[in-house]
Structures are given as structure tokens and as C-alpha cells.
Amino acid sequence: MVKSKRFLPFLLFFIFFLSLLYLVLQAHLVEKGFLVETEREKVEVLKAEKEKLEVEVAQLASLDRIYYLAVSELGMIPQGQSLYLVAGYQVAEIAGSSEIAYRLPEMEGDRGQ
Numbered sequence: 001m002v003k004s005k006r007f008l009p010f011l012l013f014f015i016f017f018l019s020l021l022y023l024v025l026q027a028h029l030v031e032k033g034f035l036v037e038t039e040r041e042k043v044e045v046l047k048a049e050k051e052k053l054e055v056e057v058a059q060l061a062s063l064d065r066i067y068y069l070a071v072s073e074l075g076m077i078p079q080g081q082s083l084y085l086v087a088g089y090q091v092a093e094i095a096g097s098s099e100i101a102y103r104l105p106e107m108e109g110d111r112g113q
Contacts, residue, residue: 070076
């Protein structure tokens with residue numbers, strides 16, 4: 001009986017210590033679960049942004065768009081077509097058509113005549 005009374009405080013301390021350890025581990029587990037969920041949300045946002053950027057890249061890399069930019073903005077000529085420039089002539093595109101008109105540049109001395 002005497003031994004059981006001496007053993008009781010140690011047993012209570014051990015149970016208290018285990019309970020406290022359990023609470024700390026539970027709090028740690030909840031915190032890590034919250035962090036994992038936060039990271040999953042970030043991953044979903046990044047996946048959506050990646051898909052959006054892939055669509056944008058596909059649109060910008062389309063051959064029709066590249067052809068349009070090359071011909072209209074960069075002044076390139078489509079394959080199979082030729083453009084000949086004659087020295088001393090100015091080249092002017094006729095509005096509304098794909099024809100090109102050539103005219104001689106006006107000379108400064110020829111203006112009054």
C-alpha cells in the first residue's frame with residue numbers, strides 16, 4: 001500500500017506529460033495541415049496561370065499571325081512573289097489594291113517647267 005502511494009505522483013505526472021505531448025502534437029498537425037492546404041491553393045492558382053499563358057503562347061505562335069505580321073508590319077513579301085525596284089523611281093502602293101505604281105522623283109530644277 002505504501003509503494004502504491006509513492007508511485008501515484010509519478011503516474012499522474014506521466015499521464016499529464018503524455019496529455020501535454022499529445023496536445024502539442026495535435027496543434028503541430030493542425031498547423032501543418034493548414035500550411036499544406038494553403039500551398040495546394042497556390043498550386044491551383046499557378047496551374048490556372050500556366051494554362052492561360054500556354055494559350056497565349058499558342059495564339060502568339062500561330063502561323064497565320066506570324067504571316068500577317070511579317071507581311072503587314074515588317075513589309076516582307078510572301079514566298080513565290082517578287083518585287084522589283086527600279087533605281088531612280090519612287091515606289092508607291094495604290095490605295096485599296098496590291099498594285100504598285102512607279103513614278104520618277106521630281107527634280108528641283110524641273111518644278112517650274
